[in-house]
Amino acid sequence: MPGTRQPLDKLLLFGATGDLAQRMLLPSLYGLDEDGLLPADMTITGAARSEMSDDAFRKFAKEALDKFLPADRKEKDKIASFLKRLNYQTLDVTKMDHFTRISDELGDTSKGMAIFLSTAPSLFEPTIKGLDKAGFTHGNVRIGLEKPLGYDLASSREINDAVASVFPEDRIYRFDHYLGKETVQNILALRFGNSFFEPVWNAQGIDNVQITIAETVGLEERAGYYDGAGALRDMVTNHMLQLLALIAMEPPARYDKDAIRDEKAKVFRCLRQIAPEDVPHNTVTGQYGPGAVDGQIVKGYLDELGKPSVTETFVAIKANIDNWRWQGVPFYLRTGKRMAVRRSEIAIQFKPVPHSMFAGRGGLLQPNVLTIRLQPEEYIQMLIMAKEPGLDRDGVHLREVPLNLSLDAEFAGTRRRIAYERLLLDLIEGDQTLFVRRDEVEAQWAWTDAIRAGWAANDMKPKSYASGSWGPSTSIALTERDGVTWQDD
Ligand SMILES: NC(=O)C1=CN([C@@H]2O[C@H](COP(=O)(O)OP(=O)(O)OC[C@H]3O[C@@H](n4cnc5c(N)ncnc54)[C@H](OP(=O)(O)O)[C@@H]3O)[C@@H](O)[C@H]2O)C=CC1
Numbered sequence: 001m002p003g004t005r006q007p008l009d010k011l012l013l014f015g016a017t018g019d020l021a022q023r024m025l026l027p028s029l030y031g032l033d034e035d036g037l038l039p040a041d042m043t044i045t046g047a048a049r050s051e052m053s054d055d056a057f058r059k060f061a062k063e064a065l066d067k068f069l070p071a072d073r074k075e076k077d078k079i080a081s082f083l084k085r086l087n088y089q090t091l092d093v094t095k096m097d098h099f100t101r102i103s104d105e106l107g108d109t110s111k112g113m114a115i116f117l118s119t120a121p122s123l124f125e126p127t128i129k130g131l132d133k134a135g136f137t138h139g140n141v142r143i144g145l146e147k148p149l150g151y152d153l154a155s156s157r158e159i160n161d162a163v164a165s166v167f168p169e170d171r172i173y174r175f176d177h178y179l180g181k182e183t184v185q186n187i188l189a190l191r192f193g194n195s196f197f198e199p200v201w202n203a204q205g206i207d208n209v210q211i212t213i214a215e216t217v218g219l220e221e222r223a224g225y226y227d228g229a230g231a232l233r234d235m236v237t238n239h240m241l242q243l244l245a246l247i248a249m250e251p252p253a254r255y256d257k258d259a260i261r262d263e264k265a266k267v268f269r270c271l272r273q274i275a276p277e278d279v280p281h282n283t284v285t286g287q288y289g290p291g292a293v294d295g296q297i298v299k300g301y302l303d304e305l306g307k308p309s310v311t312e313t314f315v316a317i318k319a320n321i322d323n324w325r326w327q328g329v330p331f332y333l334r335t336g337k338r339m340a341v342r343r344s345e346i347a348i349q350f351k352p353v354p355h356s357m358f359a360g361r362g363g364l365l366q367p368n369v370l371t372i373r374l375q376p377e378e379y380i381q382m383l384i385m386a387k388e389p390g391l392d393r394d395g396v397h398l399r400e401v402p403l404n405l406s407l408d409a410e411f412a413g414t415r416r417r418i419a420y421e422r423l424l425l426d427l428i429e430g431d432q433t434l435f436v437r438r439d440e441v442e443a444q445w446a447w448t449d450a451i452r453a454g455w456a457a458n459d460m461k462p463k464s465y466a467s468g469s470w471g472p473s474t475s476i477a478l479t480e481r482d483g484v485t486w487q488d489d
């Protein structure tokens, strides 16, 4: 709600020397500054363990911008002006006495401050304790927490309790960068800014929903974290379940933090927990072996990791939502690394027509499919049956054709922003709508913890799949058993 936004003029960024800061956070903050969206006198203080002066941090940030900003956005004057906002504090968050150092670096914080923890979740509790001890939790202070929020429900609760002991929920901003993506916000526009989908957006109109986040990258530089997490906890607990909730939720009454998050939370409460005995039937796990991706020969996961591991790099799940709207509609979720293509999309397959008047006179009717492509392209496409032109005497020849709304083309003049630009601006200005509430995050963990318990109970190990494929063949069987085919084209 723009009318109630209250910008703060200080940002304290923990994990400022990390990969996420270099690739996403510093370029995003620059993007906001470039467009005049940061408060004029706002300072950005980076904090991390590495010993660095303010100037060395500015040089570090400049290198990050040089590397990660597109060539047409590197304006010397604007970068120089952005760098003037930056300063740095060397600090180990596990050492409580280090926190007193921040006061000098920050100066007067009476107008409030936004803090963002872009560090491993194991560091959240000590950081919060340190901030509290140094007196940085009172007044107009908001705290942002990068995902993952813990490793399971128990650790997530511990973190939530620790934050809640010093920050009220309305000052806690749990990041899930998928919520900052334009196309993800477009799901709300599509569903609730148009009237024609709602009457069929239910078990009467929809046969199944498929959510895919396929990546071509492998471990990158994150082996330490990823091998302990795996695809389920890295992608499903957060991004994929948020997408599911946006597709499945009831219409919120208003575009605000309470109305939207209440509706998402209700979906999570209706998400059917998968019983241990159903886990082998309803889930598939895989681990990539060697293969070719984008024309390049790549190593398998174990070779990249350099040690044995049973961590899954692919997971597919059949989920069900037990409420009136979605009874009997499977939601198939699928995500993996080193897949055939990079693609995030939601495919909604509608029910077939109840009776075909074209039977024997025009070919088979295909059910309509609505595809919301989140990345790399951004579009919404509806597959519909149309008559092929011609004077055929044996009937009306029908063919599936796409009805396309290319968001890339329609909004060609608008810069595509990094998801973190939206979220960091909302943290600075105080709008929680696109952040995850405590009850949501804990419901997400409870659901995926049950799946992990089922894997352990059934001694399930990931099946190998070739890099550059769509995952193990059992993933195809997961949907085919229900007579459903993954939408892979
Ligand atoms: N990178 C990515 O693409 C994504 C990352 N994330 C999550 O974001 C978080 C940060 O990720 P990423 O940037 O990749 O991690 P990195 O390992 O690259 O960076 C970690 C940061 O934390 C700092 N740090 C580590 N220990 C301490 C300490 N004791 N006291 C103070 N600072 C410390 C490091 O400082 P120093 O190097 O100076 O020691 C560094 O700035 C993680 O939880 C990750 O899972 C989430 C989504 C995507």
Ligand SMILES: O=C1O[C@H](COP(=O)(O)O)[C@@H](O)[C@H](O)[C@H]1O
Pocket: 215, 234, 235, 344
């Ligand atoms: O949170 C994460 O997301 C990225 C994928 O994000 P995207 O915006 O590129 O789709 C994933 O690579 C990473 O493992 C995970 O931690």
